[in-house]
Amino acid sequence: MVTFSSSFVWDGVSNIVVDICHNNSMAFASPYGGVRAATLTNGGRFIRAADGGAACAVLPPRTLLANRPQVRFNYTGSRAGDPDPGNTEASANPVCSGAPLTLSLQNATTGSGVSYQWYVSTVSATPGVKRMRIRDVWNTAGNLIDPCINYGYGETEDYDVTIDPPPACPSPSSLVASSPTANSVTLNWNIGCTETAWEVEYGAPGFALGTGTVVPAGTNVAFVLGGLASTTAYEAYVRADCGVDGVSGWLGPVSFTTLAPPPANDDCANATPLTVGL
Numbered sequence: 001m002v003t004f005s006s007s008f009v010w011d012g013v014s015n016i017v018v019d020i021c022h023n024n025s026m027a028f029a030s031p032y033g034g035v036r037a038a039t040l041t042n043g044g045r046f047i048r049a050a051d052g053g054a055a056c057a058v059l060p061p062r063t064l065l066a067n068r069p070q071v072r073f074n075y076t077g078s079r080a081g082d083p084d085p086g087n088t089e090a091s092a093n094p095v096c097s098g099a100p101l102t103l104s105l106q107n108a109t110t111g112s113g114v115s116y117q118w119y120v121s122t123v124s125a126t127p128g129v130k131r132m133r134i135r136d137v138w139n140t141a142g143n144l145i146d147p148c149i150n151y152g153y154g155e156t157e158d159y160d161v162t163i164d165p166p167p168a169c170p171s172p173s174s175l176v177a178s179s180p181t182a183n184s185v186t187l188n189w190n191i192g193c194t195e196t197a198w199e200v201e202y203g204a205p206g207f208a209l210g211t212g213t214v215v216p217a218g219t220n221v222a223f224v225l226g227g228l229a230s231t232t233a234y235e236a237y238v239r240a241d242c243g244v245d246g247v248s249g250w251l252g253p254v255s256f257t258t259l260a261p262p263p264a265n266d267d268c269a270n271a272t273p274l275t276v277g278l
Helices: none
Strands: 037-047 062-069 087-090 103-106 128-137 154-163 173-178 185-190 198-203 213-216 222-225 233-240 251-257
Touching: 173 233, 173 251, 185 233, 185 251, 198 222
Parallel strands: none
Antiparallel strands: 037 062, 087 103, 128 154, 173 185, 185 222, 198 213, 198 233, 233 251
8 A cells, every 4th residue: 555645635526646656677568667567548657667776756758558547446435424504594584475584504614515405385385394404415406406316425414494374464573663762763674575554552661562552653764753752762663553453562662762852942033042251
């Protein structure tokens, strides 16, 4: 067995060329420099040293024969353990009918030769428990991975995915409060799906839903909530009003504090005159 003096990384595709150097001046003949040879259709080059010296130290004559040496490699993969696809995340939840959706893998193993393939069922996604399979195969492009055959290296993970019926009125998302004044605050949110009207309920921090003040938020996702007391802490919730489909669940709370009122006399037209001593 020949041990290489240094390791190297092979891409699994390119040809590997190994010089077999031998001190025998007849290294092109049997035993071909000490390696086993086999007859092939294309010729192989065997390096010989004409003077019996070190064949690798100089540029010796080369002879093209109908034989090639047989070389077998023992290798160690550059990865540690099987790749892990991590966990799956969706760009939206719930998903509106006809709306785009992005699926992504979080904390997945990356590296040369590791790729992943998504499989989408052509069967209608009726409510119930479904199976989702994620596979990775060593040194195989994701679009070439077969979900059902056996591979030598890689990993297959099957997940039970529960598909619930879509809500009649999806909840909005991403509720934030901004631009507080002494008696108002601006509330913003993202629509749940296709609704065009919302309700806001607000009250003191920690209030129970149903005990606060409910106001219609109109048809704009940027809503100015007014009529508030100055220098006061509040919490607010928002929900969608889907008309015949009812209302969504509440989103929140979001916390905010109104500002202190301005000075009683900050109008230049009615300013109080002051005498400044020198």
